[in-house]
Amino acid sequence: MVKVLISDKLGDDAVRILEARKIEVVFNPDLGKDPAALKEALQDVDGLAIRSATKMTAELIEAAPKLKVIGRAGIGVDNIDIDAATAAGIAVMNTPFGNAVTTAEHAIAMMFAVARKIPQADASTKQSKWEKSKFMGRELFGKTLGLIGAGNIGGIVASRAQGLRMKVIAFDPFLSEEKANDMGVELVSLNELLQRADFISLHTPLNDKTRNIISREALEVIRPGAFIINCARGGLIDEDALAEALDDGRVAGAALDVFAEEPAKNHPIFERENVVVTPHLGASTREAQENVAVQIAEQIADYLLTGAVQNALNMPSVTADEAPKLKPFINLGEKLGSLAGQLVDGAITGISVRFAGHVSELKAGPIVSGVVSSALKPQLATVNAVNATSLAKDRGISITEEKTETSPNFGSTLTVKVETANGAFSVTGALFGGEPRIVRIGDVRLEASLAPNMLFVINEDKPGFIGALGDVLSDAKVNIATFNLGRQEAGGEAMALIALDQELSDDTLRAINALPQIKRAAPLKF
Template sequence: MYRVLISDKLGDDAVRILEGRNIEVTFDPAIGKDPARLMEVIGDFDGLAIRSATKVTADVISKAKNLKVVGRAGIGVDNIDIPAATASGIAVMNTPFGNSVTTAEHAIAMMFALARQIPQANESTQAGKWEKSRFMGLELYGKTLGLIGCGNIGSIVADRARGLRMKVVAFDPYLTPERAVELGVESVDLETLLKRADVITLHTPLTDGTRNILNDEALAKTKKGVRIVNCARGGLVDEDALYAALESGQVGGAALDVFATEPATEHKLFGRDDVVCTPHLGASTNEAQENVAIQIAEQIADYLLVGAVSNALNMASVTAEEAPRLKPYISLAEHLGTLAGQVIKGPLTGFEINLAGKVCDLNAAPMTAAALAGVMREQLEGVNLVNAEAVAEERGVKITQSTTHSSAHFDSTISLTVKTAEDERTYVGALFGGEPRLVRVGDIRLEGSFSKNMLLLRNNDKPGFIGALGNILSDAGINIATFHLGRGGADGTAIALVATDEPVSDEVVKKILTLPQALSAYALHF
């Protein structure tokens, strides 16, 4: 039974979902606020479900010997050391869409509050004043809304704005022309957006490329009196530059739900009539909190139980529908990689994988990761599907993936070529009744199943070798379980894949290599 720790307030639904799938749950939100306690207990768990209070640091990860997945209920993962998790083979997932509608609605609400000065008018009216002439608002109908970022949340904001009969322009390097037409927005560059927008709202992650995207220079290019709305990430707007632009009148008002430093209990923008502030409420609705809790519980359960990967930040996604179809091919890829890893000499420098036939219709990424993990774990500890490609890239391994949509002899094959400074070897596998088989080694065809203990032999194709091999194994008390032979190498050689009931020792391998026909011999373990 898998064990999952919920160390933040996720609610009863998350517990119910995990327990309903036969996963043992420890629900203790206090642990998330106690790093020392978290490090004490984390080694007992396969999964960790969190919100923002739990800090999954490199120190915590170093103690998480059994941890396979961290799930963040929400979009932000600033509290997770993703490189450390990846290096330890731990999948990191979030729920980027669970609070999208809620956040988009908050941005629209902030735009209305800013345009009609609703917070200020409310305060004045409840203070017994009737300052009707003081609060002259902005009509949104017919105005141009500029979206910086038109992903999931930005596209919802665009839809709502179009319902208000606003014109929408969007700056997003990843927005395709087809998607722009579908959303009914005009795709423009940033400078054009700044010049045309009456209201600018931000919906982009905080990266080195987006940090302070609205700075002094950018704000100077905007329309006089533009309104700025930020419900995305603190740091997208240069707050000093915004203050100066408000002072000069270049910016007519700002509505901020996020700040560069949070919690923001003091700020130079506070107390201004032209600024509306909320305490990071974008995702703060009962529906959103419930949605992300349910979603992350389902994602963790799917990953642990069936290998499905949703919304992962450090590995390829695999849907729950794909996982059963992919499972036998992932197993085949991993077996080929494990074989190759036990045979190659020296550090891996090149890795090529080719999918041929019907397997091309499946998600290639997890098969590539499985094969690569199989190769590299024979040289390094702790390599798995999550971190295999990162580990390979750190070591300068050149990774090549290709597909061939026809397969001459099988419905599907996976071909793996591994290279070192001294060596290059190719192995091809296929499925027989859903079970992995080796069907080619180099240029020699054969058909052999994988077993716990095996010998892979190459020899000159001349009489006497098989008999002499049998004698050596018999003298060592090793029983042959299966024997698969392939002949016809271009150099007059043959391949034998031999399964044995007992492991074959190094001493026995050395004796095999003394046979005059023997060219190579490897004891394999799967």
């Protein structure tokens, strides 16, 4: 009999759904707080349903020999070692849209609370002080709301704010002008948003590009007297810099539901009177908790009983019969999408995938999902092969497929083209011995294997360039693993994909870009 462990507070509905599908359920909602006991309980379970209290580390994953699926009721999976789960062949699923309305509503509530000083006035009044003149507030009507991130949750916040007669502007590199127009949102640069917005609300995932997006430098150009609301992720704001901006009046107030380190206790920012804080309550409504609990129970049951995959973060939607044929092409598509996604500039408006040769006979959906997921990954941490196309659709990004039965130079090729407002970028790949290989970038032919750390270069095709580049890398003690060159004509523009044995430092990258022959140099991670 299939067995599922619930180690966090998930609710009776989840238990009933699993038991109705003839699945044995072990319901121990406090087990996630005791890693030693959890390790023992994981020995003989096929599935695990959790919230945020259970921390599925590599050690716990290794101690679960039968585990096939981990289901997170909610969107955040920071408490799961996804790499370790993937290596162990364990599917990791979440419920990315179950608490969107709840989180959006909390952001609106926090906006009202900080603007009208409601928590402070409540505490004062309960002490019988009746300090009416002390708590002069601000209206939301007619003000400008700046959204940093206008995806699913940000879009709901925009709709609610428009109902309050606020003007909404947004910074979101992955939102097209067409989709923004449909939402009634004006797309602007981050700098313009900071300078224009009366209220700034963050709705973006935490990754290398968004960490401390509200930085000390950002706070220096922010519109004086603005309010900042963060119900997304801790780490998006430089909290020390925010404290200083609150003290000197550049920021009128802040409403924070998330912090860089949680649980946040004795945090210095708590001492400010113009700050409203809550303990990560964005998804904490009865309706949202019930929704995500029901969804994850159904997803786990479907996966364990039928092999169906929904909202998986580490595997595409594909049947057992299709997997052996599709897997290498899914891998190729992911690498091509990742390369394009890391190199394009500006909001993506379209992604097309061209299937040539034998691959045109295979199921396209999982391959396209892998391409789109990887192309969007640099900006959307929660994107995966299952939800990639729907997220793209939400942002007005067109997804197209083209198939041809012939591939002149190879048995099969995939060509990925990514379009932005600033132009288009295309890359073609093929399989060599089952491994992905780049065979063309744009109109330039070159043959390159992919490595974890790479450097992409466009340069003037002139003598001495390779030597100059080699000198910079040598000085930085960075070793070249492979060096792959291509060009259209002698003396024109050349292109290179260079595999490196380690990451480039910012200083080394600046030195490379300073070389006179360089037109562009960008690091790549695979």
